[in-house]
Amino acid sequence: MPTHSITNQKIINTLREIALYLRATDVPFKPQAYETAAEGIAGLESELADMYKRCGKKCIKGIPGVGESIAEKIEEIVTTGRLEFYAELKKKYPFDMLALTNIQEVGPKTALKLYKELGVKTVNDLQRACKANIVEKVEGLGHKSEQKIMRGIAFLKSNKGRRIIHDVLPLARHIVERLEKIDGVTHVDITGSLRRRKETIGDIDLVATTSKPRELIAAFKAIPEVSRVLESGNEKIAVRYNSGILGDLLILPPESYGAALLHFTGSREHNILLRELAISKKMKLSEHGLFKGNKCVASKTEESIYKALGLVWIPPELRIGADEIEAAKNNEIPDLIPYGSIKGDLQIQSSWTDGTASIDEMARAAKKYGLSYMAVTDHTKALAMTHGLDEKRLRAQGREIDKLNKKLRGFTILKSTECDILKDGRLDLRDDALRALDLVTVSVHTFFEMPEREMTARIIAAIKHPLVNILLHPTGRVVGRRAPYKIEMDRVMRAAKDFGVALEINGSERLDLHEQYIREAIKQKVKLVISSDAHDPSHYVNLEHGIAQARKGWARKADILNTKPCDQLLKALKRV
DNA sequence: GCCGTTTTCGGCCCGACTGTTTTCAGTCG
Numbered sequence: 001m002p003t004h005s006i007t008n009q010k011i012i013n014t015l016r017e018i019a020l021y022l023r024a025t026d027v028p029f030k031p032q033a034y035e036t037a038a039e040g041i042a043g044l045e046s047e048l049a050d051m052y053k054r055c056g057k058k059c060i061k062g063i064p065g066v067g068e069s070i071a072e073k074i075e076e077i078v079t080t081g082r083l084e085f086y087a088e089l090k091k092k093y094p095f096d097m098l099a100l101t102n103i104q105e106v107g108p109k110t111a112l113k114l115y116k117e118l119g120v121k122t123v124n125d126l127q128r129a130c131k132a133n134i135v136e137k138v139e140g141l142g143h144k145s146e147q148k149i150m151r152g153i154a155f156l157k158s159n160k161g162r163r164i165i166h167d168v169l170p171l172a173r174h175i176v177e178r179l180e181k182i183d184g185v186t187h188v189d190i191t192g193s194l195r196r197r198k199e200t201i202g203d204i205d206l207v208a209t210t211s212k213p214r215e216l217i218a219a220f221k222a223i224p225e226v227s228r229v230l231e232s233g234n235e236k237i238a239v240r241y242n243s244g245i246l247g248d249l250l251i252l253p254p255e256s257y258g259a260a261l262l263h264f265t266g267s268r269e270h271n272i273l274l275r276e277l278a279i280s281k282k283m284k285l286s287e288h289g290l291f292k293g294n295k296c297v298a299s300k301t302e303e304s305i306y307k308a309l310g311l312v313w314i315p316p317e318l319r320i321g322a323d324e325i326e327a328a329k330n331n332e333i334p335d336l337i338p339y340g341s342i343k344g345d346l347q348i349q350s351s352w353t354d355g356t357a358s359i360d361e362m363a364r365a366a367k368k369y370g371l372s373y374m375a376v377t378d379h380t381k382a383l384a385m386t387h388g389l390d391e392k393r394l395r396a397q398g399r400e401i402d403k404l405n406k407k408l409r410g411f412t413i414l415k416s417t418e419c420d421i422l423k424d425g426r427l428d429l430r431d432d433a434l435r436a437l438d439l440v441t442v443s444v445h446t447f448f449e450m451p452e453r454e455m456t457a458r459i460i461a462a463i464k465h466p467l468v469n470i471l472l473h474p475t476g477r478v479v480g481r482r483a484p485y486k487i488e489m490d491r492v493m494r495a496a497k498d499f500g501v502a503l504e505i506n507g508s509e510r511l512d513l514h515e516q517y518i519r520e521a522i523k524q525k526v527k528l529v530i531s532s533d534a535h536d537p538s539h540y541v542n543l544e545h546g547i548a549q550a551r552k553g554w555a556r557k558a559d560i561l562n563t564k565p566c567d568q569l570l571k572a573l574k575r576v
Numbered sequence: 577g578c579c580g581t582t583t584t585c586g587g588c589c590c591g592a593c594t595g596t597t598t599t600c601a602g603t604c605g
Contacts, residue, residue, distance in 0.1 A: 029588060033577035068580050106592090142596060192605085205605080231604095233593055238604090248605080263590085268605070275589045280582075286590050491580095562592050 006049050006078050009247025012038045013098060014077065014086050015070070015289050020097045021089045024108035036065035039269060043320065045489075045516045051079045064322065093119040104152035105145065112208055113138060127153050156239070162200035163245060164509055166545060169194060170202045170301050171243060175225060179249075182219045183185060184212030187257060190246075191264040195316045197548035199479050199511050200562055203246035205264050209254045220249050256288050258301035263287035269321020270314075277325065285309075317551040336551045341563050342543050344373035347418065347441065347472060347504065347531035353378040354386040356536045359397075359413065360404055365537030366410045373566040375416035376401060376442050377472075380428040382420040389417070391433040398436060412566050414438040420471060423447050425461025427468075434467045439573055441504070443472035444485070452486035459487065460495045469573045470529060471496060472504045473512040481509075493526050500576035502527035505553075508539070520554025527572070528555065529562045 019034035040063045041048065050076065051059045072221040077083050100111040100123060114120040117138045118129050126149065129135050136146040161202055179188045185208055190193070192205030210216045213234070220237055230246075231238035237249045252260045256351050263271060264287065266535050271285075278285040283292050287298030290308050297303040303313045316337055319323040327333050330459065348362050349355035355362065359376055366374045378397065379388040389397065394417060401413045415437045420428040421444050427434070434440050442462045450458065462468060465567035474492065475484035496503055503521055504530060506512045513521070513528075530550055532542035550560055557563045561572045 030577050032588075036578075065578070070577055105603070109602060140596070140601075144595060148594090203605095231593065236592060236605095238593090264605075266605080268589095270590055271605095279589080284590085288591085 006081060008041055008044060009050055009073060010253060011077055012041050014083060014118050015041070017098050018089060018335070020101055020108040020111075021093060024112040026095075033065070033067075034070070036269075037067075037070045038065075039321075040065035043322070043516075045514050048074060052078045058264040059528060061300050066370055079554055081226055096123070096328060099123050100126060100311060103149060103156055105148045106152065110141070111183050113140065122307075123153060123156070133316055155244075159242065162202045162480075165194065165197065165201050165548075166509055166542070168204060168245060171241065171245070172206070173221070173227070175204070175241075175247070176206065177210060178223055178225075179206070179216070179220065182208045182210075182216055186210060186254060186440065189261060191250075191261060192266060195265045196267060197317050197545075197552060198317055201245075203248065204241070205248050205250075206248040207252060207257075207260050209257055213251050215439050216251055239417040250315060252287075254300075256299045258303070258305055259285075259289040259299040260287045261455055262302045264397075265316050265319065267319055267321050267498070270324070271296070271321075273321055273325050274309065277311075279310065283308075288512055314347055315551065317548060318554065334554055334556050335459035337547055337555050337560055337563065339547050339558045340370070341543060341557055342371070342530055342547065342560070342567055344371050344375070344412075344414075344530050344562050344569060345540065345543065346375045346416075346439075346470060346529050346562055347377045347506070348374055348534040348539075349372040349378055349386075349418070351378055352376075352393070353383075353388055359400060361537055362534065363408060363411060363413055366540060367408075369540040369543075371540070372562060373411065373569075375414040375441070376379070376438060377416045377418040379418050379445075380420045382422060382428040383445055388420070388428075391430055394429065394433055395436070404533075414566070414570075418443055419468075421458060421462040423450075423458065425458040427462060431467060438570065439469040440467050441470040442468050444476055448476060448482075448485045450485070452488060455485055456488040456491055459492055461496045463492070463499050463501045466575065468501055470502045470504055472531075473506040473533075474503050475512050475514065475517070477512050477514070478510050484514075489520075493517075493521055493524050496521075497524055497526045498576075500527070501572070502529050502573060504528075505530045505546050505549050505560075506533050507531065507542035507549065508533035511545065511549050513549070513553070515549055516557060518550055522553065524558050530560055531562070 015038040019031040023031040055073050057071050060066060060074050073083055095115040097111055098501045101108055118134060119131055120126045129145050130150040135141055136143045151574055171192055176188045179185060187209040189207055191207050193201050217237060225241050226239045227242045228240045235251045239247050240246055250260060250264060275285045283290055289296045290305050298308040306313050312326050312331055312333055314324050314333055316396055345366055349359055350359045350362055377557055379386040381388045381390045398415050401415050407411055415436060416439050419440060419442045421442050422428055463471060477484035505525055509532060528545035532540050
């Protein structure tokens with residue numbers, strides 16, 4: 001019977017491991033199919049086990065990259081908890097393929113060879129084998145390979161894998177600034193998952209053009225942020241930065257810059273679709289350009305390449321290898337909300353509760369960031385650990401805001417609250433206190449483990465409360481740290497639509513809503529806002545991450561209410 | 577194993593770099 005212990009991640013790992021075993025044994029084409037299916041599942045927001053419960057194999061087959069055979073395998077996993085085909089592979093090759101291939105320089109073939117020759121089953125086995133200098137004796141490997149593998153293992157153990165974009169983007173921009181100053185350099189751009197604004201980043205990919213490649217290569221290797229050079233060719237250098245993150249720099253002639261930008265921005269799946277499209281038009285696409293025979297059709301700009309393929313330019317945030325190509329063919333790519341177009345922040349915490357700065361300091365920082373209003377949304381008393389406000393302190397805070405508003409020019413502070421939704425769906429503050437505010441935001445911070453039906457009812461009860469304007473971080477997730485709570489989002493969205501409550505796109509490390517829900521909310525005409533959840537004056541940059549999230553969800557400026565001036569925003573937040 | 581503005585069969589993305597080799601296999605993005 002279906003169990004909750006079968007997570008999507010577990011199924012993804014199983015499919016990926018199967019792909020690796022098949023690759024190791026030179027099975028043609030199937031590995032790609034299993035990887036594509038795993039990728040399709042990774043893009044899902046709902047649990048496969050739940051989908052299967054709801055509508056069986058039919059739903060599973062609807063996932064891109066999943067056909068008859070893999071759908072059957074997923075069915076077997078969610079109903080029995082195991083997969084015979086996988087178990088047989090594991091019996092024949094009882095080593096940890098996923099973990100071993102996670103090591104840089106170790107692919108499926110090397111892992112298999114190490115198992116066959118040395119009996120290596122785990123990363124620890126391999127580390128011991130390297131130390132005993134027996135890896136270099138294996139045919140096809142040598143001393144240098146052994147050294148590389150050893151370093152790869154050390155790196156893996158020191159590093160917890162991908163990092164949240166909030167931590168990586170500032171470093172990447174800093175490196176770009178440094179490289180732009182080097183003599184001869186004409187362009188430097190961030191590419192890869194950072195340019196696509198994925199929520200977690202594995203490495204920093206940069207591309208550059210220069211009239212003096214030797215100088216750039218030498219200068220790049222010498223910048224203080226680089227701790228080790230891993231690879232160095234004429235047009236590609238791979239390094240590790242001091243913070244532990246990996247980075248690549250590609251150096252290219254200006255005439256193929258667009259093709260290179262396109263290629264290294266990815267995603268891999270998007271690139272594959274583009275190349276297949278090129279082939280169908282009797283052309284060939286690579287990082288050097290789009291070619292018809294030997295003739296280069298387009299290469300200087302991304303736009304020219306998309307155009308030659310019969311597509312409009314696709315913003316990087318949408319390049320995931322799903323339906324964006326089809327949309328580009330039909331000229332249906334929306335005009336995405338531009339960065340920097342948020343006029344006011346609707347969630348900030350001050351030192352009245354768990355923020356680091358006074359309301360005054362937060363307001364000045366907001367103004368400096370270019371905003372014209374902000375809502376003060378301190379926590380409420382149920383969250384004792386944040387020293388949450390009760391009715392009396394909230395009134396006192398209101399008086400302070402009145403005073404500040406008289407002093408500030410060209411900036412408005414809105415009285416608000418992040419009112420806790422109690423376990424039974426009631427709110428943490430009395431209605432008379434809420435009525436005195438400019439707007440009311442609500443959110444869940446406790447009892448995350450409630451059953452799906454109860455959690456849904458709890459949140460819908462809060463949405464129905466006539467004074468509520470915004471539901472904050474609607475699914476409760478924190479990237480890399482906390483999974484979303486179980487909730488029927490389709491019902492929550494319908495309630496938000498019916499009662500005129502906006503959903504927040506939280507730009508902090510929560511990145512909640514997920515982009516798939518954003519896209520769905522827009523289709524359903526649910527109101528949306530973006531906020532920073534700033535607890536410190538430096539946190540307004542989270543708005544940029546919130547916008548990125550909205551862009552990934554195909555949002556236009558008109559879809560996000562706080563792109564409007566303050567008076568219009570308050571009007572738009574009015575309940576229906 | 578998946579998929580369809582060439583297709584329900586016959587295709588399936590492209591190139592740089594490295595190390596171990598003396599022409600290429602494996603890995604990566």
